Amino acid sequence: MTTTVTVVECVVCGADVELDGTTLQGELIDCDDCGCELEVASVAPFTLREAPQEAEDWGQ
Amino acid sequence: MTTTVTVVECVVCGADVELDGTTLQGELIDCDDCGCELEVASVAPFTLREAPQEAEDWGQ
Amino acid sequence: MSDVRVAIVGGSGYTGGELVRLLLFHPHVQITQITSERFAGKLVAKAHPNLRGVTKLKFTSVAQLDACDVLFLCLPHGEAAKNWDRYAGLAPRVIDLSADFRLRDEAAYRFYYHNNHPRPDLLADFVYGIPELHREALRDARRVACAGCNATATILGLFPLYRAGVVLPQNTVVEVKVGSSEAGNRANEGSHHPERAGCLRSFSPTGHRHVAEINRELSVADKASVHFSATAIDMVRGAMATSHVFLNQSLTEKDIWKIYRDAYGNEPFVRIVKERDGLYRFPEPKLLAGTNYCDVGFEKDPSSDRVVVISAIDNLMKGSAGQAVQALNIMMGFEETTALAFPGLHPV
Amino acid sequence: MSDVRVAIVGGSGYTGGELVRLLLFHPHVQITQITSERFAGKLVAKAHPNLRGVTKLKFTSVAQLDACDVLFLCLPHGEAAKNWDRYAGLAPRVIDLSADFRLRDEAAYRFYYHNNHPRPDLLADFVYGIPELHREALRDARRVACAGCNATATILGLFPLYRAGVVLPQNTVVEVKVGSSEAGNRANEGSHHPERAGCLRSFSPTGHRHVAEINRELSVADKASVHFSATAIDMVRGAMATSHVFLNQSLTEKDIWKIYRDAYGNEPFVRIVKERDGLYRFPEPKLLAGTNYCDVGFEKDPSSDRVVVISAIDNLMKGSAGQAVQALNIMMGFEETTALAFPGLHPV
Amino acid sequence: MSDVRVAIVGGSGYTGGELVRLLLFHPHVQITQITSERFAGKLVAKAHPNLRGVTKLKFTSVAQLDACDVLFLCLPHGEAAKNWDRYAGLAPRVIDLSADFRLRDEAAYRFYYHNNHPRPDLLADFVYGIPELHREALRDARRVACAGCNATATILGLFPLYRAGVVLPQNTVVEVKVGSSEAGNRANEGSHHPERAGCLRSFSPTGHRHVAEINRELSVADKASVHFSATAIDMVRGAMATSHVFLNQSLTEKDIWKIYRDAYGNEPFVRIVKERDGLYRFPEPKLLAGTNYCDVGFEKDPSSDRVVVISAIDNLMKGSAGQAVQALNIMMGFEETTALAFPGLHPV
Amino acid sequence: MSDVRVAIVGGSGYTGGELVRLLLFHPHVQITQITSERFAGKLVAKAHPNLRGVTKLKFTSVAQLDACDVLFLCLPHGEAAKNWDRYAGLAPRVIDLSADFRLRDEAAYRFYYHNNHPRPDLLADFVYGIPELHREALRDARRVACAGCNATATILGLFPLYRAGVVLPQNTVVEVKVGSSEAGNRANEGSHHPERAGCLRSFSPTGHRHVAEINRELSVADKASVHFSATAIDMVRGAMATSHVFLNQSLTEKDIWKIYRDAYGNEPFVRIVKERDGLYRFPEPKLLAGTNYCDVGFEKDPSSDRVVVISAIDNLMKGSAGQAVQALNIMMGFEETTALAFPGLHPV
């Protein structure tokens, strides 16, 4: 079985993100380049948006 | 015995440097503010110049 | 003269502990209460083991606080403002070490703290706690907002040049290196030793909150706007700002010496540190641990109009508790250096 | 393919020792000789205790050097140029880790090194050793001048933005934090542990020598001129540059990502490190100890046109010995990552 | 030979991360799964930033584990025993890095771990993972219990003397100095950087749990019983034992050299480190970071019958993950040093 | 009461600098001269940058020394004895911080210092400077030999148990961990930061010179003989002894508490530090930097007759300069804690 892979651009860093037929709307996907969590906003066509993030402050 | 104190400006940092009747030409004097070694270039009138310095490299 | 009675709220924390250490040796002060919810009823030395054998005082809870002459607030961000009326009711004079009342401008607060200020009505009441800039106002102050630690180092480093009007006020780049005690005494993933040790963590390349107070204080001649970043290093105490300013006129190093000497020649706690040789040509925070000094040095770039200004403090002293005690001394008419004479150690 | 025979001059030093460590594990290299005058006749492991049980090689003196295929020079500043003819006579290929042949411009050399260059005739013969900028030239190079360690970190951090022409080329401020191994293995007052430990030493606020090579390499689109300072911290290995650049046009973080990905997407030893959360959002030199990576990250200041670029390396690896081995691999047609695969440790 | 398929349970922790680092470069191993509940679905490099660009593997949860050839367990104390049947069902060979199956004696377990052992039925099935003592048993082992890190350093330091029967077996005093990574990757008050940095914390003057395994392993000639204490220092990786043993007969240093050479002359990962001059006369853990060596040295007290034995390791390597990989190599018939060749850094 | 006039010989060194720091704040002391040959004529702050702005005193050379009331000698080993007559001629009271006059037994000196003592005639004249053991003798002393730093920590840790006669006097094992300032301010290969940083250097597993004074002082009930070793760690100030003693009778922890309380209950500078919980259950040298405390704690091994005693000091304070000032206070009849009140910092 082959699935068609669609390449979409990460909205944060512009990296290629691969989605396929099994991808669902609302699914969360990590961008491997910038590590951001992306939400599949729509599936036909595929669009991504940045997933809401909890604030975190380890910083200092 | 009182000696007359003459106040001269440090050539490096502008601090007041005190010289008196016992000061000799060629004498080396440290500026208390910037720590530089000053040479008494002349005594009448008093003038100072920066004493030649050995290069030093503790830096790193 | 009878002793001034002071209480310290948030005394189990790092700035609070430092205040206790200082005030225990203050000849005109009596500490009446020190609060901690976690340690209520326990010896103060339980939280601050350096004070073993030095004091038998115990923590109380905030709920048990009595009236006093001066109240010090050493609380996490937001707490002082939230419970202000309660605290203000306890003492005619309040010295707050938090960020709550440092700004005067609600919009700046909103921008940097991502929140509306809970008590904008109070912002005008506070004197900003850096004595070198606000000594006269501090004499009569009833409310003091101590400066941020990184802000203190940066402002004291740059103020003379900004006041003299000799720099491009919006071109300055400031890089602060800070120790781990800046973040207070609560453990978190980021403070876990195997991760935090040996680190060079760029925790705030842009957007640091202290920028608001820095820009306000440096806007003497013209509107100032600094480019700021902060990096955490493997150090517990200390903060050092390396600031790059650009002159708007031709100046020699001697000219700059004069500007700094004019500003700080009579200051008890600012030293100009700039030597040609030796190992300590410029300020070093390790020499300042436990002291109230801010050391300031500079170097003019011979091949450009840049001056690099280096300024260092102990964040828990001149950057918070020491600054607070200096403010107390000024407010109460004590000798300004009282309880702040410790000169620091070498080697260290 | 028979092994390449290499010799290392100055092998008892820090960069030399690192070269030995790497080349002992290089499958296509045979180390024929390693020099030290102090340790001549002694086991290499005497100077580099990490190599105990790993090699039985002994040091020889420079006087005993034989011909080889590639000669690495790991000598103090000035020595390579002074005895160039002797060294060049030994091998058709020479990789120099010192500063002697990095510049092409005699005047720049004179300005930064306070001396006339002893062999200006040779300056044009050397390829500058940063593969990300000069890979093609390195393939055919006979002489390589490896870059300075701070220069390497700075250039790799800034090159993509300068090449893209998106920054004001003369407004950049660079603050480098460095470890103590940068200064080599000779003890002096400044390296005495009680003084050097815990320090934040502003050893070069202005006038650092690496500025010459940085400006040369960044002058791609326009003449570049950076404002540089360097601070020594309590770290043995590692260098990190925090660079503040100012955009000449409006760019988003995504635009900047693309510029960096274009430059480094296929580079084996440059990683773009920029994360939204976690403890290691930006480059950290401690993670790079022993590795050949240069990690580069950035943050766009939302309230100005500033971009803060953070770039980190191990000064003894990507900043010298690792860079030299990468150059060797390129020159000899080996897989570029050979002997450079160690990924570094965590926690550390 | 097709690759061995291994999975790592608890792969987001410190020993698990080290295993991943090693096995990614193991030529005969394929990592099939790595678990973490916190990071399930995320890149392994998220937890172990040294592996950025080195692997694209992602964490899975324990619930998703599939069958494999060898399962490594890197779980907190108690977890392996509690869920043993689940884990044992996944692979014919299991290597456990925890303390759960190190002892064979239920009573000793109860004494040191203050609990009844949940699965005493399994205790006899495990081979203790120190190859220098149990190599033959490891060849056929199906279950391995890797030694404690402090136990590894102590046992390897003392075993030759105990086996030779030349010491008073119950008079030995052992002082271990340890780094902060020994306690794993969960932050707590004790690991908070401002408290943990610069510390010399006597966290276990008596009663350390590793004593049980140490005494068992050293009871070769006679029943051994050591006096043990452990002190935490400002170091991330590394453990060093300073052991004071008392001879029951007159021996020269040369005699003792022979005893150690007999024991370790052919060992790939134990080096006898004892030099008359230089800076590294005895073992130093900093030189061992990332390596699988245990360095052992000694000095005979000329004015008494005491011998001081110094033994050092990287707690995450020879003290856990490296030991586990060495055991794997032995079990699977691979060259014993495979994937363990990194020699460590100098300076560092 | 007019001020006591004191001079400090060897004032550019580490113990000398610490004495200057303390005595500048001593209300009954006037420092008349401070010697350094290297820095003669320069500001004292040139050698001790912590004293910038605190004193304008300058160094003189030894040749220029005038008479004074009390002379402090802070010279390298051997110098005080060699020039004794010159120094003794300057002041009726001499406090020597070196090892020259600590022993009373020529043979012990020869054994540990590998030399005949140059002035055995003087050995009986000195009072050993630990006040907790020799307070009465110090009151009338004219010559004081301050104890070695490691000796001070060890003796104060063990003395109560030895005096009480409850231990096997020849079975004790002592492990001392020390910082780099112990070796003074001269740089050498061993103090080079890249080598000394992060180290765990077993520099004296056996044969440490302080053993002679320790055994002498502990031989109260019976002839004592300790088994001693010393390890250098990455710390500047501080020494901590972990001592393992073996009881000759059955004692509970409460019994041991009583023995320590009897010995130190009224001592201003010895604290018993032993807590059940918290991060600082036992002594920690980092808390003692700059203070004159010796903190002593202990733990009884529930499964043997061993007691582990932990004792910590600042080597430059209680271990030398602070001890010297305490001796001065006793000799001169001042309040014993004068100028020694600094409580130390937390966090640090």
Ligand SMILES: NC(=O)c1ccc[n+]([C@@H]2O[C@H](COP(=O)([O-])OP(=O)(O)OC[C@H]3O[C@@H](n4cnc5c(N)ncnc54)[C@H](OP(=O)(O)O)[C@@H]3O)[C@@H](O)[C@H]2O)c1
């Ligand atoms: N650390 C620095 O370098 C530094 C420098 C300048 C300014 N400051 C500012 O000073 C303030 C204190 O900082 P810190 O570092 O001392 O923090 P900290 O170590 O975290 O201490 C905070 C203290 O506040 C108490 N506390 C927390 N929540 C409270 C509440 N809701 N009500 C009453 N007490 C509460 C805590 O005590 P219990 O939990 O025991 O009750 C603790 O004593 C902060 O606003 C900080 O921004 C800090």
Ligand SMILES: NC(=O)c1ccc[n+]([C@@H]2O[C@H](COP(=O)([O-])OP(=O)(O)OC[C@H]3O[C@@H](n4cnc5c(N)ncnc54)[C@H](OP(=O)(O)O)[C@@H]3O)[C@@H](O)[C@H]2O)c1
């Ligand atoms: N350290 C760094 O991070 C770094 C980074 C980039 C570039 N570099 C450059 O690399 C070069 C070496 O630096 P390093 O840190 O490795 O220095 P180092 O540790 O001081 O070592 C210098 C080596 O040169 C030998 N040597 C000294 N004088 C010599 C002479 N006249 N003839 C022959 N051999 C001589 C020394 O050996 P013996 O005394 O035993 O004979 C020693 O092996 C320098 O030019 C430095 O600028 C260093």
Ligand SMILES: NC(=O)c1ccc[n+]([C@@H]2O[C@H](COP(=O)([O-])OP(=O)(O)OC[C@H]3O[C@@H](n4cnc5c(N)ncnc54)[C@H](OP(=O)(O)O)[C@@H]3O)[C@@H](O)[C@H]2O)c1
């Ligand atoms: N650190 C050392 O130096 C050292 C040396 C020798 C032996 N050991 C032993 O090795 C073991 C691991 O130590 P460590 O230092 O690696 O610990 P660690 O850093 O705390 O890691 C523990 C790991 O176990 C996972 N985990 C925790 N609870 C779990 C559960 N109930 N089910 C499944 N996974 C769980 C954690 O992952 P998530 O939370 O992400 O799921 C994490 O990956 C311990 O038994 C320790 O005693 C450690």
Ligand SMILES: NC(=O)c1ccc[n+]([C@@H]2O[C@H](COP(=O)([O-])OP(=O)(O)OC[C@H]3O[C@@H](n4cnc5c(N)ncnc54)[C@H](OP(=O)(O)O)[C@@H]3O)[C@@H](O)[C@H]2O)c1
């Ligand atoms: N460091 C410690 O922790 C410690 C603790 C207890 C006891 N002690 C003992 O205290 C003594 C001093 O130790 P330190 O660590 O302070 O040493 P240091 O830092 O090396 O200082 C030695 C001082 O002696 C001066 N000096 C050297 N040779 C001299 C000579 N021939 N004549 C006159 N002055 C000379 C030096 O001054 P110039 O070179 O500038 O003239 C310097 O001021 C030693 O005997 C040491 O064993 C040290």
Ligand SMILES: [Zn+2]
């Ligand atoms: Zn992305």
Ligand SMILES: [Zn+2]
């Ligand atoms: Zn001057």
